[in-house]
Each structure stands twice: as C-alpha cells, then as structure tokens.
Amino acid sequence: MRKILVAVFAFLLFVGCYSSTTQGGLVGANSRQIMLVSASTMNESAAKAYVDTLKSARNKGALNTNPALTKRVQNIAKRLIAQVGTFRQDALKWDWQVNVIEEDTLNAWCMPGGKIVVYTGIINRLNLTDSELAAIIGHEIAHAxxxxxxxxASSDQLKNIGIFAVSQAAGLDSGATNLLNLATHYTISLPFSRSHETEADHIGTELMARAGYNPNDAVVVWQKMSKIGSSSTPEILSTHPSNESRIKDLKEIAKKVMPLYLATK
Structure with a gap:
C-alpha cells in the first residue's frame, strides 16, 4: 500500500511540475519541461550571484570600462527584450540588467530573471556587427x-546528483545552503544540453528577427565560432561546438523567421 501511495504522490508531483515555460512563437519553442526547483529560488540565487559577479568585475576595474561599447550592448539588448512577450508576457516585467565585463573570453550569458553579461572578448575577437551581437544576446536571453x-537544476534534483547530492549527504538544505551558487553553477559553469542549445538558437533567432536584425547573421556568428580551433573552443559553445548540423539548422530557422525581419523594414 505504501508503495502505491508513493507512486501516486510521485505521479502527481511529476504532472504538477510538467509544463512549458514559454509560448511557442513562430519557431514552436514550447515543449514541456520538468520544474522541481522553484522559479523564486532560481531568481533569488541569480540576483545574488549577479551582484557578486559585478562586484568582482568592478573591483578588478573591468566593469563597463568602455561607455560607448556598454551603451551599444545595452541598446541591442533593449531591442531584443522588447520582443520577449512573444514567448512569455511576464518576462517584459523582469528586472532586466545588462553589463559588459572587460575580459578576453568568448562568452556571454543571461541568468534567470534577465541578468545579462557580455564579455568584451567575444565582441572584439569575433569582430561582431550589431546584428551578430544581437544573435549572441538573443541566444542567451532565450536560455533565460x-x-x-x-x-x-530540477533534473539534477530529481536524480539527486551534483549540488543536491552533496547537500543531502551533508544533511543540509540545498535550497538555502547553495542559494548563491545555484544560478552560477547552472547558468555559467555547467554546459547546457544539446536540446537546450537548439531551443536557444531557435528562440534567439526569432527574437533578433522581430527586433529588426537580419536572422541570417545568426548563421554567420556560428560560422565564425566554428573556425576557432578545437583546442580553444569558446565557452559559449559549451560542450556542443558549432558543427555543420547546427549551422544547417540555423539556416532553416533564419529562412522561417525572415518574414518577421522583413516586416520591420
């Protein structure tokens, strides 16, 4: 009887946490997701981790060192953020923040709740145009x-691995003990899955098209990325380099959302 009750409870928990966080948009990005970790926990963690990241950069004299570049990044992000309502209306009211860190790394990220950082390395070393930069930022916004x-994090909690396994072994509450590093771990340190990267490619390309940036430039970005040798794979590519199949997929998505871009002209 106990096993039956446990199974019923697990089923109800699973169903209750099995939903989609976004509307599909033109690219159809609304597959179902398992969410066991609360949004409030992730957002609180992100807010704390973001402040910590900015403080560290400021102490190193690396935060928003170039006013013109910072304004450029923020203006591009602003145009993209104006389009997020297509996928989720509540995101229009997020406390969006956009900052640039002077660091020679090919990376950018967006923490839960809209906390964005773009590193100067990815802009300078890839010589990104505004449209190409929009593809990068749009991709990161899509993850958020x-x-x-x-x-x-929910998947790890379900499997009791990573942060959650360590906390349980120590008899600690994972939500409280690891609040600060939860967002950092799952947004910056841990690579996103292949399916997550594909979803971010699709949503990000639609966002840039709706914001008036040529979606074909998303393809150009990943072509530039793919030319970087495997010995120095950009962090932004995670464990999934921009291979031929990814570029081919982006070309199809760019073609699909092109009418949205043309409608802005």
Whole structure:
C-alpha cells in the first residue's frame, strides 16, 4: 500500500511540475519541461550571484570600462527584450540588467530573471556587427526565457546528483545552503544540453528577427565560432561546438523567421 501511495504522490508531483515555460512563437519553442526547483529560488540565487559577479568585475576595474561599447550592448539588448512577450508576457516585467565585463573570453550569458553579461572578448575577437551581437544576446536571453538553468537544476534534483547530492549527504538544505551558487553553477559553469542549445538558437533567432536584425547573421556568428580551433573552443559553445548540423539548422530557422525581419523594414 505504501508503495502505491508513493507512486501516486510521485505521479502527481511529476504532472504538477510538467509544463512549458514559454509560448511557442513562430519557431514552436514550447515543449514541456520538468520544474522541481522553484522559479523564486532560481531568481533569488541569480540576483545574488549577479551582484557578486559585478562586484568582482568592478573591483578588478573591468566593469563597463568602455561607455560607448556598454551603451551599444545595452541598446541591442533593449531591442531584443522588447520582443520577449512573444514567448512569455511576464518576462517584459523582469528586472532586466545588462553589463559588459572587460575580459578576453568568448562568452556571454543571461541568468534567470534577465541578468545579462557580455564579455568584451567575444565582441572584439569575433569582430561582431550589431546584428551578430544581437544573435549572441538573443541566444542567451532565450536560455533565460525557457528557464534552462532551472530545468537543469530540477533534473539534477530529481536524480539527486551534483549540488543536491552533496547537500543531502551533508544533511543540509540545498535550497538555502547553495542559494548563491545555484544560478552560477547552472547558468555559467555547467554546459547546457544539446536540446537546450537548439531551443536557444531557435528562440534567439526569432527574437533578433522581430527586433529588426537580419536572422541570417545568426548563421554567420556560428560560422565564425566554428573556425576557432578545437583546442580553444569558446565557452559559449559549451560542450556542443558549432558543427555543420547546427549551422544547417540555423539556416532553416533564419529562412522561417525572415518574414518577421522583413516586416520591420
């Protein structure tokens, strides 16, 4: 009888946490997700981790060192953020923050709740145009809209691995003890899955098209990325390099959302 009750409870828990965080948009990004970790926990963690990241950069004299570049990044992000309502209306009211850190790393990220950082390395070393930069930022915004960090944390909690396993072994509450590093771990340190990267490609390309940036430039970005040798794979590519199949997929998505871009002209 006990086993039956446990099974019923697990089923109800599973069903209750099995939903989609976004509307589909033109690209259809609304597959169901398992969410066991609360949105409030992830957002609180992100807010704390973001403040910590900015403080560290400021102490190193690396935060928003180039006013013109910072304004450029923020203006591009602003145009993209104006389009997030297509995928989730509540995101329009998020406390969006956009900052640039002077660091020679090929990376950018967006924490839960809209906390964005772009590193100067990815802009300078790839010589990104505004449209190409929009593809990068749009991709990162897409991860936040789909709450991929929260989804990965939930998956780990379900399997009792990573942060959650360590906390349980120590007899600690994972939500409280690891609040600060939860968002950092699942947004910056831990690579996103292949499916998450594909979803972010699709949503990000639609966002840039709706914001008036040529979606074909998303393809150009990943072509540039793919030319970087395997010995120095960009962090932004995670464990999934920009291979031929990814570029081919982006070309199809760019073609699909092109009418949205043309409608802005």
């Amino acid at each position: 809209l789909r709450e991929h960090s929260r989804e990965q």
